[in-house]
Amino acid sequence: MPNPADRNAMLEARRTLKMAQSPHAYVRGNTAKFYEWLAASPVSRRVPTGPAIWICGDCHLGNLGPIANGQGSVEIQIRDLDQAVIGNPAHDLIRLGLSLATAARGSDLPGVVTMRMMEEMIDGYAAAIHDPTSGVPGVESDIVRSVERAALGRRWRHLAKERLDAVEPRIPLGKKFWELSAEEREALTTLFAEKHVGAMILSLQGKPKDREVRLVDAAYWMKGCSSLGLLRYAAIVALKTRKGRWSYALVDLKEATTPIAPAAPGADMPDDDAERVVAAARHLSPYLGSRMMPVRMLDRSLFIRELTPQDLKLEVDQFSHGEAVRAARHLAFVVGTAHARQMDPATRTEWLAILEADRRGTLDTPSWLWESIVSLSGSHEAGYLDHCRRYALAA
Template identity: 25%
Template structure:
């Protein structure tokens, strides 16, 4: 029997209190947000001996859900739509990835105003799309020319936007110089000590790059992003880029922690130099083209991942499906296909299944229905866990915010 409050508090021990409090508060809002914030708990709850463990071993991002996809600018200058978070990445049976995506569809149905029947239909079509993509055996990708529906809408919006628009949303102009907008929503102030440490780190990093002046730090703030990783040490940096003020760039520096998925699988994991090397290596082999500025680095003698900032505005607005299920179905199918393509692309690396094995698995028909049935079980477990979490949160088990919520509710 798991004590939800103890399990969650124990997992988040050591995280920065201010952003951790934000995480706890967000997780109280809905089962879907709770699911996003408790990847460790989800995999801890998966039943042993299920259909999952018979699937071939592949590289997974580890935290596949509806909000873990978005557009990003790659190091070749083009924009792609793909999985965008590899913090939990590891070697695992392929269906460990898909079960979390299906569960997120079921748990997120209420937030998306999708009926039960529609959510189940989305799960079945996603499974079909994943199996079909595997059976073809060729890794593809999604860019503007190959996008459709709501993903195409995202690309259309991005085409009308620019990097300057992103800078204007995230920074303020003071004369001819930009500074980060510290609004408590996307960014928090940073101490003088941390600012100096980040700046010194970037100066050292820049000294080994072809254009060191590009990485000259103009401003630093603590970044607020995601749900599961809130509280992890993370910074947004405004750097000189191609020249101030409109040529500036935004970079993300985030501490890399151990995968919470790998202890829950029987698959033997390869040795990694650092957790950041694990994250970056799996992201590079899974995405068609790597995200810009992606590096595994050491900061404060700890592993961190450095990359271009990927704003939340670059995600598909799933709520805009306008009551037309085929629009939502196309996006969810794309997500399932992207998972399959990543597994094919990274196949045969350090113990992962080769393409022939994945093709054969995609052609099998014995795992699809059991997988959807398991997703329904997982959905029920997530909702039960969320209710237990809400009770603990409202009783003050997670600090003053919990007590305040209970008082306000009363």
């Protein structure tokens, strides 16, 4: 089993490699650079201050996707809330716009398409702020809807095959999953024996809360880039049925950390980072928030969530011209709905007026948003090239 220092070295190497693969991957993996720009760029001073609400804080394409609730319904929602804070909703708009613009460049689309994407993005977002209950973005994205339809047809075998490379309820050790220390295994066994943890998992499975829950298998999970220096585990939990048989749930445990995203002055958020992430999920992504719980383990703050077969991320390798524009509107509508459900009608009207105030035409992008995207695209492109040079020299 790799020790913590070796784990971090391997995770850092993986993070460096992934970020060197494309400008879009670099943007996804470098939240810090985004907020450094917000703090330093003269352009950022023109960004309006919206109502203080829960925001994603890292609102890029990969953090949106279909999510199932405990009853099996599926919606496109925000799926990663590690950076979530009570902050300025304009930051989510800019982060999403940068991600879309970078994806468009990766698809060799001309700058005119990026301009149209930003126009549709602000229109889709404004539509959700105006009426967050409609559920209709106006023009639907084929990419977004196809992922949602695929999610509806998935079952445990799909999740096990995708995440575990197996259908039997065991976690295969290898490149993605590493053996636990004795201390980690003991801590996880104790955690899942706690009644409140077992009750949450049973409630999501629709089973009576007095049923037995036990840990079957677990491993350290080398997943993505955000686990660097943090605890991250995958666990298979067995749930006893009325007939005395066992069904299984796959549970993700992730250490919470201090967010990079700036919070609004005086924001009243939980001091514990795992509690903050869960509170944000319940406001921004109710389907996800209903399946999460903050816990303490090994003197660290973690949040746990059951993974369902329907949970997918949006993976955009190539955009066509028309699909890029439709996806921009659809995804901004999703983010706008998450924001708007936290606002009363008067606050939504005031925020909508701020968004519309800087638009020169019915389909124009607010100048603060466009200038932010242009400035950020340039700074991230330069940062990406420097990153690639460092990676090549190190390799």
